[in-house]
Amino acid sequence: MSNPPVISLTDCTDPNAVARQSARLATLFGSTPTVLPLCGADPEGTAALTLLDVLRSTELLGAAGEPTVILVNIAPRDGHWPNGVPFCYFRVREHLVVSTLNPRVLAPLRRYLGVEAVEVTDVREVLEAAAAGWARFTPAQVDEIARTQFRSLWYVPLLARWLVDGRPVPSVARAVEGPAEPSRIRVAVVDNFGNCKLDAPAEQLPGYAAGGAVPVLDRESGAAREVPCYPRLVDVPRGEPGIVTGSSGYGFAELVVRGGSAARAFGLREGDTLAHAAQSEAVLVA
Template structure:
C-alpha cells in the first residue's frame, strides 16, 4: 500500500493520547500522521475553521493532487449520546474526511464548500459487517471496540482504512446545514494574536473599507468602534482593524498591525465579537 498522508484534528490532546493515535494510524497507513491537538476553550470553533482551511489548502494546485485523509475527533458538548456521538465520512474531491457528527464543525462546509450530506456510521454495525466480510476480528474483539471510550483510537482509524480500501462500509446519509448562529465569534487566535473570525468579511453587518464596526472589548467590558480595511498592510501601524484575512473564503480577522488584537481586546477562542443583525 502506498503511504497515505493523514492529518488528524482532535481534542484528545494529551501526550499519551497523541502517541497512541499516531502509532495506530502509522501502523494502518504506513506513514506518521500529522496530529493537530485542539484543546483550547472552544475546540469546536477551532476545528470548524481549521477543517475548512485544510480542505481549501488543497485547491489552486494547477494539476493532479495526492489523495489526503483527514480525521476529525471533536465531540459536540451536548452529552446526548450513550457512548459518544457517531462518526461519519464524506469526500471532498479525492480527499476523504472521517469525522464526529458535529453540526458546528460541519456547517461551514455546507456554506462554503457545498457539502450537502455525510454518511453516518454505527460502530457495531460496521464492525460486525467487517468481521463477517473482510476483517479478522473475533466477536470479543468487536465487542471491545464497540464498548471502548476511546473510539477515535480504536474505531476511526479502522473505519478510515476500510473506506480507503473500498470496503462496503454500511452507513446512512444525513443532511448538513449551514450555520444558524447570529453571533460572530473568534474561531482561532493565531501566533501573532490576530483573531480569526468565523464569518466572511462581506457577511459582517456594515462591513466596508471606509466604515467601522462595533466590536466587543472583553478587557474593558464594552463595545468599541474598529475601522475596516481591505488588507492587513492597510492598517496603520499600532492600530486595530478588521480586514479580510487568510482563512476560509475571505473570512474576517480582527488585527492590530504590529501588535496583538487578542491582548488588546482581551479575546480568546470562542468569544463573541459581533452580532450579524446589529
C-alpha cells in the first residue's frame, strides 16, 4: 500500500488552506487527495457524523476493497493545550485514521465501531525520532514544524505517510473518552436538500415508532409541532414534515420535509439539539 487514497476532513476551509494541504498530500502520497472542508455552525458535530459515515461507506463492498487514509483536523472548541490539541491515530479494519484528539468526534466510533483506544503522538517527539532514523530534517527544521500552529499542514501529512510506510512512530495509547450515549440528540449535518441529519439512531428518539410522533420546536411560532415518524422519506406525504430513518450512521434519524427544506421550515442549523423536556418529551432547540 504505497500510495493509498487520502481523504481529509478539516475546519481549515478557505481556498488557500485547502490548496496548500492538497499540494502537500499529493506530493507525499503521489495521488490527488479529497479535501472536504467542514465550515458549518458546528464543525465538531459534522465531523463526527461524517467520519462515521466515511468509515461506514467502506463496508458492504462484496469484496475486500482497498485501504484508505482518513485525516481529521477538528480541534475541540474548549481545548487548553499549549500548542493545540495533540494528534492521534488508529485503524478501523484496514483503514488508517489520523485525527485531532477530539472526544466529541471520536466517541461515536467507540459506540458504533468499537474503537476503544487511540495512539496519541507528540509532534516534537515524532519529528526528532524521524530525524534520527529515516527523515532528513535538521534540528532547525524539526523546531520549525514543532512550533507551527498549522500542524494539520506541516505535521499530519508526514505522520500519515510514516504510518503507511510502517515507520516506528512513538506514541502513547489513550482510551477514547465520551459518554456511552449522547445526553442530547443534535442536528449533525444539514444536507443540500435541507434535510436535518441527527446524530443518533431513530429508535432512540422518544415517540419514534409506527404511528408515533416527535415534538419539534417551530422557531417562527415558538410552539412545538408534533412531527409524525415514518420508515422512509418516500412514506412522508408531499410537502409535510416527518422523522425518518435516514442514510447516515447506523439507522440514524433525519428530520425532513418531503419536497422541501426541514432546516428552513423549522429554522434549524447544525449543532441544534434535540433536548428532553420533563424526561418524556423531546423538542429541537438551539
